[in-house]
Amino acid sequence: xxxxxxxxxxxxxxxxxxxxxxxxxxxxxxxxxxxxxxxxxxxxxxxxxxxxxxxxxxxxxxxxxxxxxxxxxxxxxxxxxxxxxxxxxxxxxxxxxxxxxxxxxxxxxxxxxxxxxxxxxxxxxxxxxxxxxxxxxxxxxxxxxxxxxxxxxxxxxxxxxxxxxxxxxxxxxxxxxxxxxxxxxxxxxxxxxxxxxxxxxxxxxxxxxxx
Amino acid sequence: xxxxxxxxxxxxxxxxxxxxxxxxxxxxxxxxxxxxxxxxxxxxxxxxxxxxxxxxxxxxxxxxxxxxxxxxxxxxxxxxxxxxxxxxxxxxxxxxxxxxxxxxxxxxxxxxxxxxxxxxxxxxxxxxxxxxxxxxxxxxxxxxxxxxxxxxxxxxxxxxxxxxxxxxxxxxxxxxxxxxxxxxxxxxxxxxxxxxxxxxxxxxxxxxxxxxxxxxxxxxxxxxxxxxxxxxxxxxxxxxxxxxxxx
Numbered sequence: 156x157x158x159x160x161x162x163x164x165x166x167x168x169x170x171x172x173x174x175x176x177x178x179x180x181x182x183x184x185x186x187x188x189x190x191x192x193x194x195x196x197x198x199x200x201x202x203x204x205x206x207x208x209x210x211x212x213x214x215x216x217x218x219x220x221x222x223x224x225x226x227x228x229x230x231x232x233x234x235x236x237x238x239x240x241x242x243x244x245x246x247x248x249x250x251x252x253x254x255x256x257x258x259x260x261x262x263x264x265x266x267x268x269x270x271x272x273x274x275x276x277x278x279x280x281x282x283x284x285x286x287x288x289x290x291x292x293x294x295x296x297x298x299x300x301x302x303x304x305x306x307x308x309x310x311x312x313x314x315x316x317x318x319x320x321x322x323x324x325x326x327x328x329x330x331x332x333x334x335x336x337x338x339x340x341x342x343x344x345x346x347x348x349x350x351x352x353x354x355x356x357x358x359x360x361x362x363x364x365x366x
Numbered sequence: 367x368x369x370x371x372x373x374x375x376x377x378x379x380x381x382x383x384x385x386x387x388x389x390x391x392x393x394x395x396x397x398x399x400x401x402x403x404x405x406x407x408x409x410x411x412x413x414x415x416x417x418x419x420x421x422x423x424x425x426x427x428x429x430x431x432x433x434x435x436x437x438x439x440x441x442x443x444x445x446x447x448x449x450x451x452x453x454x455x456x457x458x459x460x461x462x463x464x465x466x467x468x469x470x471x472x473x474x475x476x477x478x479x480x481x482x483x484x485x486x487x488x489x490x491x492x493x494x495x496x497x498x499x500x501x502x503x504x505x506x507x508x509x510x511x512x513x514x515x516x517x518x519x520x521x522x523x524x525x526x527x528x529x530x531x532x533x534x535x536x537x538x539x540x541x542x543x544x545x546x547x548x549x550x551x552x553x554x555x556x557x558x559x560x561x562x563x564x565x566x567x568x569x570x571x572x573x574x575x576x577x578x579x580x581x582x583x584x585x586x587x588x589x590x591x592x593x594x595x596x597x598x599x600x601x602x603x604x605x606x607x608x609x610x611x612x613x
Binding site: 200204205206208209210212213221222225226229230233240242243244245247248249251252255256259263302317318320321322324325326327330345346349350353356 | 376377380381383384385386388392407410411413414417418419420423424425426427428429431432433435436439
């Protein structure tokens with residue numbers, strides 16, 4: 156039977172740690188997919204779909220939309236896996252970028268149907284543990300110390316606005332509402348935050364760490 | 367022209383990647399970046415770094431139906447065509463798509479079954495004592511579990527006898543006025559086997575054309591009461607998986 160002639164143990168191992176899927180292996184799979192290898196495509200899906208689905212659920216907040224976006228994302232990978240460039244990050248980072256962009260486009264089409272949280276109601280800020288800074292959750296064993304350090308160098312509002320935009324897919328208007336601040340103020344938090352983040356990331360080295 | 371201002375260009379790339387650049391401005395950035403390597407480099411700088419934030423998010427396994435729908439969309443081809451490859455100008459035969467699905471399903475099966483003794487190939491190395499080997503009458507087994515419920519079936523099928531037995535366990539509270547139909551995923555697409563029992567045991571007659579070539583993949587779909595009116599799956603696929611040779 157197809158798919159069982161290579162070591163099942165590796166599948167098991169990868170299944171348990173999909174978020175840290177071996178970048179070299181994913182790069183090989185992407186190369187094979189660009190040559191039309193369906194089996195590599197199935198393996199990439201097996202390795203990465205749960206990570207991307209978690210991300211999509213997080214932004215889109217609806218399972219049906221997240222499922223649609225996940226399919227769109229993998230269709231794009233199937234059709235355009237050769238557009239991957241290491242400059243865009245490790246393979247899983249790049250796949251996350253594709254998924255996120257797709258989610259943002261879907262939000263633009265669909266968000267008008269979604270009710271925004273009422274004034275005074277805290278928006279979903281964090282990951283598993285409410286009250287915890289998402290970046291803190293990102294640091295464990297993932298080797299993103301530089302990003303974390305630079306994030307912590309931002310002022311609270313700057314960091315919070317950048318993270319809310321990243322994890323919730325908020326627009327400036329939605330950020331203003333969630334953070335109960337004027338639009339202009341929020342825009343400047345985002346811009347100053349990003350500007351500072353860039354200076355910091357550049358200062359600590361332009362080379363992206365390996366995952 | 368504001369796109370000539372270096373600091374603004376940087377900021378637009380950053381906001382594009384962060385996602386706060388929306389609407390027409392987002393599309394405009396994409397057009398410009400497509401033709402502007404420096405702007406693209408700025409975009410990639412942020413993608414490689416901010417993208418790592420996604421690693422903090424807890425993975426969630428999508429339902430098997432998502433993979434099956436994805437295959438259908440690839441296979442449908444007309445709305446989203448398969449990439450034309452120089453070496454292989456024709457669309458990929460559907461058989462290969464289903465084979466790919468079987469590969470992914472097999473991975474699931476390996477995880478679910480948790481033992482390698484019954485994997486295809488391994489049985490051949492197991493010493494067979496007195497009984498003569500009868501390769502003409504193999505038995506295939508599959509464990510089909512519906513995600514997010516306790517519903518599962520253990521099926522055992524003999525192609526030679528053309529018979530299948532099934533044992534249901536668990537519960538599927540969302541069933542309502544529906545039936546759950548079992549399909550064999552043939553190289554030509556799904557072929558109906560029959561309605562699955564929700565509890566207890568049952569037996570079914572297998573489709574005559576059913577072959578084990580390239581593995582057997584089964585799928586369960588949610589259908590109107592009494593089964594699919596069209597002879598093809600009409601409702602969502604609840605689960606799928608391979609039947610592996612057990613004896």
